[in-house]
Amino acid sequence: MGILDFLTGEFIDVIHWVDDSRDTMVWRFEREGHEIKYGAKLTVREGQAAVFVHEGVIADVFSPGLYLLETNNMPVLTTLQHWDHGFRSPFKSEIYFVSTTRFSNLKWGTRNPIILRDPEFGPLRIRAYGTYAIRVADPALFLREIVGTDGEFTMDEISFQIRNIIVQEFSRVIARSGIPVLDMAANTDDLGRLVVAEIADTLAQYGLAMPELYVENISLPPAVEEALDKRTSMGLAGDLGKFTHYSAAEAMSAAARNPGAAGAGLGAGLGLGIGMAMSGQMAGQMAVQSGPWGPVARQPSPQPSPQPAPAPPPAAFPPPPVERIWHVAEGGKTRGPFSRADLGRMAADGALTRQSLVWSAGQDGWLAAEDVPELAQLFTVMPPPPPSAG
Numbered sequence: 001m002g003i004l005d006f007l008t009g010e011f012i013d014v015i016h017w018v019d020d021s022r023d024t025m026v027w028r029f030e031r032e033g034h035e036i037k038y039g040a041k042l043t044v045r046e047g048q049a050a051v052f053v054h055e056g057v058i059a060d061v062f063s064p065g066l067y068l069l070e071t072n073n074m075p076v077l078t079t080l081q082h083w084d085h086g087f088r089s090p091f092k093s094e095i096y097f098v099s100t101t102r103f104s105n106l107k108w109g110t111r112n113p114i115i116l117r118d119p120e121f122g123p124l125r126i127r128a129y130g131t132y133a134i135r136v137a138d139p140a141l142f143l144r145e146i147v148g149t150d151g152e153f154t155m156d157e158i159s160f161q162i163r164n165i166i167v168q169e170f171s172r173v174i175a176r177s178g179i180p181v182l183d184m185a186a187n188t189d190d191l192g193r194l195v196v197a198e199i200a201d202t203l204a205q206y207g208l209a210m211p212e213l214y215v216e217n218i219s220l221p222p223a224v225e226e227a228l229d230k231r232t233s234m235g236l237a238g239d240l241g242k243f244t245h246y247s248a249a250e251a252m253s254a255a256a257r258n259p260g261a262a263g264a265g266l267g268a269g270l271g272l273g274i275g276m277a278m279s280g281q282m283a284g285q286m287a288v289q290s291g292p293w294g295p296v297a298r299q300p301s302p303q304p305s306p307q308p309a310p311a312p313p314p315a316a317f318p319p320p321p322v323e324r325i326w327h328v329a330e331g332g333k334t335r336g337p338f339s340r341a342d343l344g345r346m347a348a349d350g351a352l353t354r355q356s357l358v359w360s361a362g363q364d365g366w367l368a369a370e371d372v373p374e375l376a377q378l379f380t381v382m383p384p385p386p387p388s389a390g
Helices: 003-011 139-147 156-177 181-204 222-237 240-256 261-277 340-349 373-379
Strands: 024-028 040-044 048-054 057-062 065-069 093-099 103-109 114-118 122-136 152-154 208-219 287-291 294-298 326-330 333-338 357-360
Touching (some): 024 139, 040 048, 048 139, 103 156, 114 156, 122 156, 152 156, 156 181, 156 208, 181 208, 326 340
Antiparallel strands (some): 024 093, 024 152, 040 065, 048 057, 103 122, 122 208, 287 294
């Protein structure tokens, strides 16, 4: 290559980026030795930003427009000014193009169930998923905090971290909201806005912003959904007795509309099911008796006139009380056992006094005879005076 071609290449340089991947967030403009020539043209399109990095330090951020890199305050020098370096500038510069458009239709979801306290059903476990959109709000901060020196940074490299942030804040928001689980479907818009508001500060530290977040579905464990389905079915059925009669009438109507062979079979099957369901009602109306040629159906016999109820049987006598057995303490020794009649004769003979200590099974220790109600009567009942002579 001649010296003229070399000089022409040194003075003509166009820096721009066209991306059709729709997944690339940052792309570095590549030049051998990272040399940015004096007088280069920098084209930044709508939806882009260009970050100028000189010797490892962010020097400037360019918004959409056309720029001519030739002013003295730009950290670039032409190689023609440094013959001793062989037409190579010792100042190394890089340009990173950052996409500022929205990256939409990104998925998020709860890997594990979220435990919350529902005001109606108590503790519950729920799952949720949806979509969100993300964009770069501060290109320099995003390059500094996330990208670093990566020459091509895609959305997949940060989507996992963003999903973790969303799930964490969603769990907090939905646990504090107090919205019943049956009303969450009507409040998904509010939940999405609350989550975005909680995430905004965290994403701002990365130079990112979340324009929107959608909660597409909130689901319950299969066992809880099955219980809710049963509860809904019971509410729709209302009066189960009326629902049974209505179902039987509908089945008979369907059988009548199919008089053919298939309809007859269907009617027979439905009739069998109806008969089983209404067997309790038919038991009092139909009876079957045996005849010489097998079971023969007969009409129900007329009901007899009601008869007066029989008189109740006489009350049984209560069982006689169990007689207690007594022991008497006298002179440090015990005597007995004695019946109450025995103690009555002893009281009459003076062998048992009011102060005599007695004991019987179930009694708490020895007691004086007069302190036992059952025996105190032995000392109070006096015989009547004898009749007069003559």
